[in-house]
Structure formats: structure tokens, C-alpha cells
Amino acid sequence: xxxxxxxxxxxxxxxxxxxxxxxFAHGEFLMIAMYASFFLFAFFAIDPLLSAPLVAAxxxxxxxxxxxxxxxxxxxxxxNAGMVQIFTTFGLAIVMRGLAQxxxxxxxxxxxxxxxxxxxxxxxxxxxxEPQLVGALVSILAFAGLYFFIHRTDFGRALEAxxxxxxxxxxxxxxxxxxxxxxxxxxxxxxxLAGAIMAVFFYIYPDVGASFALIAYVTVALGGxxxxxxxxxxxxxxxxxxxxxxxxxxxxxxxxxxxxxYLLVVFxxxxxxxGSM
Amino acid sequence: MDKNFAARRRRDLIIAAVLTALAAxxxxxxxxxxxxxxxxxxxxxxxxSQSWNILSGYCGQISLGHALYFGIGAYTTELLFTKFGVLxxxxxxxxxxxxxxxxxxxxxxxxxxxxxxxVIATIVIAEIGLLLFQNWEWAGAAMGITIPVRGDSWLKxxxxxxxxxxxxxxxxxxxxxxxxxxxxxxxxxGFWWRAVKDNPEAAESLGVVVFNSKMGAAAVSxxxxxxxxxxxxxxxxxxxxxxxxxxxxxLLMALPAVLGGIGTLWGPVLGAVILxxxxxxxxxxxxxxxxxxxxxxxxxxxxxxxxxxPQGLVSLFSRSKAKGATR
Numbered sequence: 001x002x003x004x005x006x007x008x009x010x011x012x013x014x015x016x017x018x019x020x021x022x023x024f025a026h027g028e029f030l031m032i033a034m035y036a037s038f039f040l041f042a043f044f045a046i047d048p049l050l051s052a053p054l055v056a057a058x059x060x061x062x063x064x065x066x067x068x069x070x071x072x073x074x075x076x077x078x079x080n081a082g083m084v085q086i087f088t089t090f091g092l093a094i095v096m097r098g099l100a101q102x103x104x105x106x107x108x109x110x111x112x113x114x115x116x117x118x119x120x121x122x123x124x125x126x127x128x129x130e131p132q133l134v135g136a137l138v139s140i141l142a143f144a145g146l147y148f149f150i151h152r153t154d155f156g157r158a159l160e161a162x163x164x165x166x167x168x169x170x171x172x173x174x175x176x177x178x179x180x181x182x183x184x185x186x187x188x189x190x191x192x193l194a195g196a197i198m199a200v201f202f203y204i205y206p207d208v209g210a211s212f213a214l215i216a217y218v219t220v221a222l223g224g225x226x227x228x229x230x231x232x233x234x235x236x237x238x239x240x241x242x243x244x245x246x247x248x249x250x251x252x253x254x255x256x257x258x259x260x261x262y263l264l265v266v267f268x269x270x271x272x273x274x275g276s277m
Numbered sequence: 278m279d280k281n282f283a284a285r286r287r288r289d290l291i292i293a294a295v296l297t298a299l300a301a302x303x304x305x306x307x308x309x310x311x312x313x314x315x316x317x318x319x320x321x322x323x324x325x326s327q328s329w330n331i332l333s334g335y336c337g338q339i340s341l342g343h344a345l346y347f348g349i350g351a352y353t354t355e356l357l358f359t360k361f362g363v364l365x366x367x368x369x370x371x372x373x374x375x376x377x378x379x380x381x382x383x384x385x386x387x388x389x390x391x392x393x394x395x396v397i398a399t400i401v402i403a404e405i406g407l408l409l410f411q412n413w414e415w416a417g418a419a420m421g422i423t424i425p426v427r428g429d430s431w432l433k434x435x436x437x438x439x440x441x442x443x444x445x446x447x448x449x450x451x452x453x454x455x456x457x458x459x460x461x462x463x464x465x466x467g468f469w470w471r472a473v474k475d476n477p478e479a480a481e482s483l484g485v486v487v488f489n490s491k492m493g494a495a496a497v498s499x500x501x502x503x504x505x506x507x508x509x510x511x512x513x514x515x516x517x518x519x520x521x522x523x524x525x526x527x528l529l530m531a532l533p534a535v536l537g538g539i540g541t542l543w544g545p546v547l548g549a550v551i552l553x554x555x556x557x558x559x560x561x562x563x564x565x566x567x568x569x570x571x572x573x574x575x576x577x578x579x580x581x582x583x584x585x586x587p588q589g590l591v592s593l594f595s596r597s598k599a600k601g602a603t604r
Contacts, residue, residue, distance in 0.1 A: 022393060073584050082339065082392075083535050087583040090528065094576030101569025206569070214404060214524075221397045256408050259401040266394055267386045 003139035004194055006235020008212060009219035010143060011190035013231030014183060021071060021085050025093035026216055027209025029188050031100060033059055033195025034204045038109055041199075049134065052196035056189040063188025064181040066092070071184065072177060093209075100206035108203045135197040142193055143232050146186075150228065159183055215255070218262045224272025233274065237261070282463075289459060289542060297452055304441050313440045315557045317512065320447035321505060323549035326533035327454035328501035331461065333531065334540035336494040337474030338388070341527045342399030343502050345406045346376040348522030350503025351510035352410065355422045369507035373500040380499035384492045403527060410518040421517025424510065443512050450508060451546070454501050458542055461497070466490040474540070502530070536582050538589025547590050 012026045023029075033055050040051040074088040150156040161168075162179045202208065219238050223230025238258050245257025265273060300320075307313055325347070333339045353375055354368030363371075383402060390398055411419045461467050469490035472479065510516045537548025555578065559571040586592060 022396075070580065070584070083539055084583050084587045086341075086396075087532070087535050088580050091576045091579030091583065094579065095573050096576075098569035098572025098574075098576060101572065106569075210524075214400065217397050218401060221394055225393055250412065252412055253408055256405055259405050262401055263386075263398060266390060266398060270390050270394060272394070 003136040003235060003239065004198060005212075005215060005219050005238045006232040007135075007139040007142055007194040008191055008216045009223070009231040009235050010146060010228055011187040011194070012216050013220045013223065013225070013228050014146075014190070015187040021075065022082075022089065022217075023071075023187070024086055024089040024213070025066075025096060026191060027211075027213025028093045028096040028100075029059065029063070029191045029209070030195045030198070030212055031204075031206065031209035032062070032096065033192040034199040034202070034208060035100065035104055036192075037196040037199035038204050049197075049200075052138065052193055055196040056192040059192025059195075060185040060189035062185075062192075064185035066188070067181045067184035068177070072180070097206050097209075104206065106206055108205045110203050135194075138193065138197055139235075142190060146190065146228065149186075155179075155182065215258060218258060221272055222262050222265055224274040227272070227274040230272060230274030234272075237273075286459070286463060293452070293455060293459070297448065300448055301445070304444060310440060311561075313444060315554050317440060317443050317447050318557065319549050319553040320444070320451045321509065321512075322529065322533055322553050323546045324447065324451040324454040325502055325505045325530045326537075326545035326549055327451070327458055328498050328505065329530045330534040330539065330541075330545050331458055331501075332494045332498035334534055334544070335458075335462070335467065335474070336470040336491055337540075338491060338494070339396050339531075340399040340498075341396055341524070341531065342401070342403035343498070343530050344522045344524065344526035345403040346380065346499040346502040347506035347509070347526055347530070348403075348406060348410065348518065349376045349379065350506030351516050351521040352416060352422075352506075353503070354507035355424055355510050355516055356416060359422055359425065365507060365511055369504055372507050373503040376499040376503035376506075377496040380495040381492050384495045388488060388491050400524065400527070403522065403524065407518050407522040407524075410522060417517070419518060421515060421520070424514040424516075443508075446508060450501075450505060455542070455546065457497060457501065462542060466493050470494060532579070534589075536579075536586075536589060538591030541589065541591045543594075544589050544591045551590065 008026075008030060011029075012023060015021055015023050015026075036055045036058060037051050040046040040054065046054070070088060070092060071085075074085045150159060158174050158179050159182070162174065162176055215238060219234040220231050221234075222237060223232070223234030238261075241257050241261045242254055246254045249256065303316065304313065307316065325343075329340065329343050350369070350372035353372030354365050357363035357368040357371060358365055387395060387398055410416055416422070465486075469487050473487055473491065506521060509521065513520075533548030533552050534545040535548070536544075536552055537546065538544030556575060559574050582590075
């Protein structure tokens with residue numbers, strides 16, 4: 001679970017770190033990805049495991065389009081830039097939730113039987129549910145891929161450079177909008193991947209994103225803004241804390257532990273664990 | 278410059294007096310209960326947003342957790358009323374005081390945080406409050422509290438027959454929040470806040486006075502919001518954690534100020550006057566089908582307004598920073 005939180009959060013961290021924009025529609029990105037995975041299963045019987053790359057690819061396009069159509073303009077605001085971004089993406093989140101209600105109805109849906117559903121495997125005597133295990137594996141692979149991508153390829157370097165100095169980058173002939181659109185696409189693709197896997201073991205409904213979004217923000221902030229590695233580490237910590245609080249407190253209070261740990265960490269280290277800034 | 282400022286302040290006060298008088302007469306012409314209901318909510322959100330604006334707009338400490346104070350105001354009042362029979366008027370003051378103390382207590386660690394870290398910390402603390410109230414059996418847990426009917430009186434702050442007393446109280450609260458903002462704008466605190474917001478590094482050299490002015494902003498802001506929460510609880514006669522402390526409340530409080538013009542005297546009022554009726558009307562005319570169309574319209578309007586007018590609607594009125602300023 002922690003690794004999945006990490007995967008959701010890495011996508012958010014990428015967008016955050018890349019251009020300092022808070023995507024308040026991140027949870028709704030997740031929701032859309034879960035629906036996409038659900039419908040691919042319901043209509044074409046494509047198992048979520050197979051559809052995950054498809055969903056991720058579709059989300060990549062979606063994220064890039066959202067950037068080009070909306071976020072690009074929000075970033076131009078000189079005054080109150082922070083608030084404009086918060087409320088633009090928040091408005092977008094409301095629209096997406098409304099659209100989901102309109103087209104998919106507010107009903108709860110789930111994917112009844114997938115290749116993975118309900119099975120468990122035993123590793124060294126510990127029984128682990130298969131979907132979660134696969135989710136964890138996919139998360140690690142995706143994270144490794146992203147890390148490689150950012151640090152080893154030209155485009156990754158362009159991303160980093162654009163983040164550090166958009167002005168200078170323009171002089172070298174890199175199109176800022178293309179880089180940022182790509183970054184948004186990548187962030188959305190990662191959350192798409194997470195959504196496709198989570199569709200197997202969570203109910204899917206229009207508001208589902210909201211319950212994960214706050215945890216994703218906390219995860220990113222816990223790791224430190226601007227650090228993709230931090231987001232991943234934050235995800236693991238959040239997952240562990242959740243598991244521990246679930247043992248001590250009633251289930252309805254399990255998030256309190258996560259929030260308390262977040263507050264504790266930022267009070268001691270106001271920049272998060274791995275934040276540079 | 279100084280003369281202009283003084284003249285502007287005098288003009289603001291006169292406009293406010295005229296608007297209040299006009300608003301006070303509104304019920305003479307509006308007999309429709311549904312419309313009266315919208316007017317009450319509009320005034321309440323104007324008051325809440327004005328209070329939120331003190332900390333987040335003027336002082337630049339963007340809080341998306343003010344629902345915490347709203348909920349504390351509502352719960353303190355109703356717990357005191359239903360469990361101990363304390364009149365809502367005292368509950369209101371108690372709620373405001375508790376909220377202000379909590380805001381100051383949170384200020385110590387929170388004001389060290391910058392930017393997103395601060396915003397997320399405020400969301401998180403409100404969420405913790407929400408979860409605790411949802412699990413607190415004595416306070417009704419997730420079921421909430423239904424406020425018993427004790428008749429029509431100003432003493433008990435309950436009115437069954439007419440919405441007008443609520444309307445006048447909301448108007449008074451709105452005036453109070455506006456006046457406090459107006460007054461603080463030209464105070465020592467007001468100058469420090471501008472320093473904090475415009476140039477945090479330079480403000481840091483002012484050290485302790487800046488910290489104190491932030492604490493002041495947090496306390497005043499929380500107190501007024503809690504009074505609003507107490508009012509809302511009496512108005513609805515029913516509260517539960519999600520409906521008074523949910524995250525959407527924190528946003529609803531911030532939205533009018535953001536749309537109207539954050540950190541301005543008139544922004545929250547203007548924003549509320551446009552946003553709240555719009556929300557209520559889209560909800561009742563398009564939202565009836567329960568199919569989310571009202572959400573789509575509402576969300577799209579928020580996106581459109583924040584993109585088109587990043588400085589808020591107030592910027593339409595000020596000639597001095599006309600075109601070019603937002604580019």
C-alpha cells in the first residue's frame with residue numbers, strides 16, 4: 001500500500017517539483033484512471049494488469065492536454081499565482097467529479113474478477129494478497145524507470161533545467177511549454193498506472209479521488225517538495241504509519257496517524273525529509 | 278499619497294454604511310423565503326470570507342483549514358446548549374475564544390512553515406479535527422447534533438416563524454468582519470502584514486513584531502469564523518462533523534475572497550454576492566437531477582473566473598492598476 005501511495009505521490013511530486021504548481025485535481029486524475037480501467041474490463045474484458053499501460057498512455061495525453069488547455073494559463077498569472085493555481089485546479093476537480101457523476105452515475109463499482117483478484121501468495125510463510133503485491137512491484141518498476149528517465153535522458157535533463165531556470169532554457173531553444181506539457185503528461189501517466197492497479201481492490205465512485213488526494217499531498221510534503229525520491233520514500237513511510245495506526249486505533253481514525261506524523265516531521269524539519277529548496 | 282489613502286478609507290466607510298442601509302431594507306421587498314435563505318447565506322459567506330481574508334489575504338498565510346474554527350464555533354455552542362443549557366450567545370463567545378486560542382496555539386509551530394507546507398499543514402489539522410469529532414461519541418460522533426426547538430426568541434437565538442432575525446444577525450456579523458478588516462488595514466498590524474506578505478525576508482528582520490502580528494491575524498480570523506459557525510449551527514438547527522468541518526467548507530470560505538480579490542477590503546463581499554447566489558441557483562435549477570451538471574457548471578465558472586481575473590473581480594473597479602498589471 002505504501003508503495004502505491006508512493007506511486008500516486010510521485011506523479012504529484014513531479015508536477016509540484018517541476019513547476020511549483022499544486023494540482024488539486026490529482027485525486028480526480030486517479031479517479032478517471034480507475035474508471036478507465038474499469039470500463040476496459042467491463043466492455044472488453046481486458047484485465048487491469050494488461051490495461052494499466054493503456055490507461056497510463058491515455059492519462060499521459062490527458063495530463064498534457066490539461067496543461068496546454070488550462071494550467072498553462074494559470075501559470076501566467078503574476079498576481080496571486082498560488083491562489084489562482086489552487087482554484088483553477090480545484091475548479092477542474094469539481095468539473096471532473098461532476099462529469100463522472102453525469103456519465104458514470106454515483107454508483108459504487110468494482111472489478112469483480114481479475115487475474116489477481118482475491119488470491120494470495122505465500123512468501124516465506126507470510127501471506128500477501130496478490131493485487132497489492134503486484135501493485136508494489138509495478139510501483140518499484142515505475143519509480144526506477146522514472147528515476148532513470150529524469151537522471152539519464154536528454155528529456156529528463158531538459159525537465160530539470162527548465163525547473164531550475166525557465167528563462168535560460170528558452171535561450172537554448174527548449175520550448176518550456178512542451179517540456180511542462182510532457183511533465184504533466186508523465187505525472188498523469190504515473191497516477192494512471194496507480195489507478196489501474198488500484199481499480200482491482202478499491203471501490204470506484206466519483207468521489208474516490210478525494211480520499212487519496214490529501215494523503216498524496218501529505219506524502220509529497222513529507223518527502224519534501226522538489227524531490228521525487230522524497231515522494232517515494234514518503235509513500236513508504238505513510239504506508240507503514242497507516243499500518244501501525246490501524247493496529248492501535250479504530251479504522252476510522254487510521255489517517256490521524258499519518259497526519260500526526262506529517263505535522264511532527266515538518267515541525268522538526270520545515271522542508272520535509274528530503275526537500276532541498 | 279497619504280491624503281489619498283485617508284480619503285479612500287473615508288470613502289470606503291461611507292460606501293459600507295450606504296450598502297448596509299440598503300441591505301437592511303432588502304427584506305421589505307424580498308418576501309420569498311427561498312430568496313431570503315440565499316441572502317442569509319450570502320451575508321454569512323461574506324463575513325466568513327472577510328475573516329479568512331484577514332489571515333490569508335492581508336497577512337499572506339494561506340489557510341485551507343479554517344473549517345476547523347468554523348466547526349469549533351458550531352460545536353462549542355451546540356454542546357454547551359444541548360448538554361448544559363447555556364444560551365447560544367455565551368456559546369458563541371466561548372466558541373470564538375476557544376477557536377482564537379487554538380489558532381494562536383497552532384501559530385507557534387505553523388508560522389515557521391512556508392508556502393505549500395503551511396497550506397498542507399492547515400488542511401491536515403482541520404482533517405484531524407474532523408476525524409476526531411466523527412469518532413467522539415459524546416459529541417454525537419458522525420451522526421451529529423440536532424438542536425432542540427426551544428421557541429422563538431432572541432434570547433435563545435432561535436427563530437421558527439421567520440428568517441428575518443437570522444438575516445439581520447448575518448448582516449451584523451458581515452458588518453463586524455468588514456469593520457474589523459477596515460480598522461486593521463490602517464493599524465500597526467496592517468503595515469506589518471503587508472511587510473510579511475510582500476517581502477518575508479525583510480520582514481524577518483522585524484522579528485518578533487511580525488510574529489505577533491501574524492498571531493493577532495490568526496486569532497481575530499479564527500474568532501470571527503467561529504462566531505459564523507455558531508450562527509450557522511443555530512440557523513440550520515442541525516450539525517454533523519462533515520457539514521461544519523469538512524474540507525469543502527475551508528474552500529467555500531476562501532472562494533469569495535479569491536474570486537472577489539484576495540487581500541482587498543471589498544473582495545470578499547463582492548465575491549460572496551456573486552458566488553453564493555450563483556452556487557445556490559445552479560444547485561436548485563440544474564442540480565435537481567442529481568447528475569452532477571451543477572458541479573460541472575460551478576467548477577467551470579471557478580476555472581474561468583480565476584483564469585480571467587487573477588486579481589479578482591475588484592480589479593475591474595480599480596482604474597489605477599488597470600490593464601497590464603495582470604499580464
